[in-house]
Amino acid sequence: MMYDRVGALPASRTDFVLESIKEAILYGKLKPGQALVETDLAATLNVSKTPVREALKTLAGSGLVVMSPYKGATVRTVDAEMASSVYDVRMLMEPEALRRSVALGADFAEARSALDDTSDLARRSLANRRFHRALYAGCGNPLMVQILDGLRDQAALITVAGWGISPTWDAEDAEHRAILVAAEEGFGDAAADLLRRHIQTFADRVVEELPDVVR
Structure with a gap:
């Protein structure tokens, strides 16, 4: 696991991946500017790349992740x-x-x-x-x-x-x-x-x- 969970377990695998990545970002286990590689995250969370990809899109929409056609997904840097x-x-x-x-x-x-x-x-x-x-x-x-x-x-x-x-x-x-x-x-x-x-x-x-x- 990439962090110790706080609170209730999520209802589905997709939710689990989303909350896992979100909380790892918010608690500093994934650092600002750090690349978010789908294969690495999938292996860490023991899931396929599909829920990871969907989670990253959702996190980009909420402002925690930046998606770039050249760099891929990275943790947003606070400025x-x-x-x-x-x-x-x-x-x-x-x-x-x-x-x-x-x-x-x-x-x-x-x-x-x-x-x-x-x-x-x-x-x-x-x-x-x-x-x-x-x-x-x-x-x-x-x-x-x-x-x-x-x-x-x-x-x-x-x-x-x-x-x-x-x-x-x-x-x-x-x-x-x-x-x-x-x-x-x-x-x-x-x-x-x-x-x-x-x-x-x-x-x-x-x-x-x-x-x-x-x-």
Whole structure:
């Protein structure tokens, strides 16, 4: 296996391959810029090349993999331009989605559960994804949820890159807890403002520390 699995087993072989490669990328076992050779991945995962090929296409669509007619598939390299684009959209949408979730009386139990699942880097990354999704999932706008879900993989890749430069998860955990308290107590505007500042603080640091766009 290329990594230790976190969470439930996938439902099918195709899902297994997709989640295996995705988590290996997000947890740093497959490095930015690394070539993703179908035959090697198939041998590692003990599957044929077909589910590997399909998984790489899906991961290219979600922004974790880059497909080139000359280089083939490679793990996406995180740069300042990518981080700025992803976090710009999150800044616009995620706080408003949280404000709406609070107004609709959404249940934030999943967000609270995610706060305690941070024993190692792999779990921190997964828990961070769970926490943020739990904040906006109850906003009442399926399209808004779909758009934010579409950014989750790229956001996770940026987060892990940022932690690799400077681990700030203790400060982020405190910010998460303050956001959740405001949301659970029904203060939607305050929760949205705290979330906006949380996203902006991380984005400012990461964009400044990451390299400029890689060609």
